[in-house]
Amino acid sequence: MTSRSDNSRSRSSHFDVLVIGAGFAGLYLLHRLRGAGFSARILDKAADVGGTWYWNRYPGARCDVESMQYAYSFCPELEQEWVWTEKYATQPEILRYANHVAERFDLRRDIQFNTTVSSAVYDGDRQLWVIGTDNGEQISANFCVMATGCLSTTNTPDFKGLDSFAGPVYHTGEWPQDEIDFIGQTVGVIGTGASAIQSIPIIAEQAKHLYVFQRTPHYSVPAWNRPLASEPGTQHSGRKAYGYDADLTIEEIKADYAGLRQRASKMLNALAFIPNRQAALEVSDDERQAEYEAWWERGGVPFLGAYTDLLKSQESNETAAEFVRQKIRQTVKDPVVAEALVPTYTIGCKRLAVDSGYYETYNRSNVTLVDISESPIERIIPTGVCALGQEYTLDALIMATGFDAMTGTLMKIHIKGRGGCSLSDKWADGPRTYLGLGMADFPNLFTITGPGSPSVLTNMLQSIEQHVDWVVDCLNYLRANEITEIEATQSAEDAWVVHNDEVADDHIRNSCSSWYIGANIDDKPRVFMPYVGGFPRYVDKCNEIAANGYSGFTLSSSSS
């Protein structure tokens, strides 16, 4: 087997392109860079490939995008040969896929694992980036690409006394490599976002008792996960099927995978499904109820496609929200617990979760919901958690408390651009980018799915491929035209930030406290970070800019 952590080989210390991150973005980028004849190296702090899927090994971790769509499209042979076994792939299966890609395209020989990038400094005189690592290395490159992911720096709130807890403390986003056995243990989970919603049903099956500390309830819709049968006609589960992916067998999708991708690229979230073309308030209450029921039976995030205006009109949104609230009340037997689990805010404002038996788990006698919405956790003590004036004695504590999303990882690296300009100063009031791809004062630096791009509001694989293709096409263009430096202009960046804010300002997704706006991190500026104008509009803009010779960027050569 290929050595996965071999940092001892003699290595060049200058490359055309340095890539930070060996997740799905970094892997595809390396493949494309090699194909285009650039020398490239990936650095990653993990011991192997996979990015988010390397770290998020918590029980029940799955992708909430259907597996046939959460897969690369760049290589038709890869699309055909890989066989997903379930409608929603588990973390181990997705990691196997990342490993398969690394092996199939012989990527590991240009990846340096176990290497945390601590600094990135632009040397304007030499027009190159100097990357410093925690191994004490300095590696330079003409271009640096941050493929660092949107949810890669975990958030552990500063609970008083946390260090005093005598048992193990786990974070869902930095789960240990070895399987953790909760059998016979009393376990506490803090947080009820997507990671908690996936892990709670599994942990509840193992634990002697599970306490869930909930500050804000989350909306979740069922996954109706199932094996993906390979014979035509056998994967229909008898449910009313909505959307291409739900209707089609693996063979049917593989017979026209390009068609599926094409349909996905026309959707705001880059997911192929057939949305309803009606508005929620155009139809009668009975009709609407039946429609929601059908989408509930279909399962997954397309639920928000039940009507065209669910993310546009608060009144329409409320009809969908109320439908889900009723589902929670019908599922959870104890009415007090049910009411505590019912969210009151806009559905889809926080990212909609997709679950397998989440609400049902609260009917178990070994599960207790601790509603801390009115009164936060007081402190952690050696034996457990103090909240609501009580002590909850625990053997293990799980932080399902999310991430310093979109900016956290970049802000941790000391990035200095032209003239020593620091990224943390530039982003002190929130991220500022041009297209989420580049920044003024940071020449020859690209971010893959950076803030200001649709990223987390889309199927990430589709967005990653679009960004990687755009960056590599740009590098090809620069080389062909003997251009050695590219930098977003201040005016183009300013205009993009204004546009980003305008589309986000009155958008429903901007109406509650979520990680999209940094609300989960104390002192983080409250700015809606992903681009909410939709994937097709964004892609058109990127293509137009490239076709116009990279308008909004200043291009120069060392000889000029």
Ligand code: N01
């Ligand atoms: O994190 P979150 P996550 N005291 O930020 C609570 C992706 N993902 O890891 O809502 C008490 O959503 C916090 O409460 P509140 C997906 O994009 C994808 O679950 O801030 N509680 C919340 O309940 C997702 O959206 C998959 O009031 C505290 C929870 O911790 C994103 O990752 C699977 C607290 C954090 O929820 C993040 O999900 C899983 C405190 N001091 C995740 N601080 C896929 O399927 C925070 N909380 C691809």
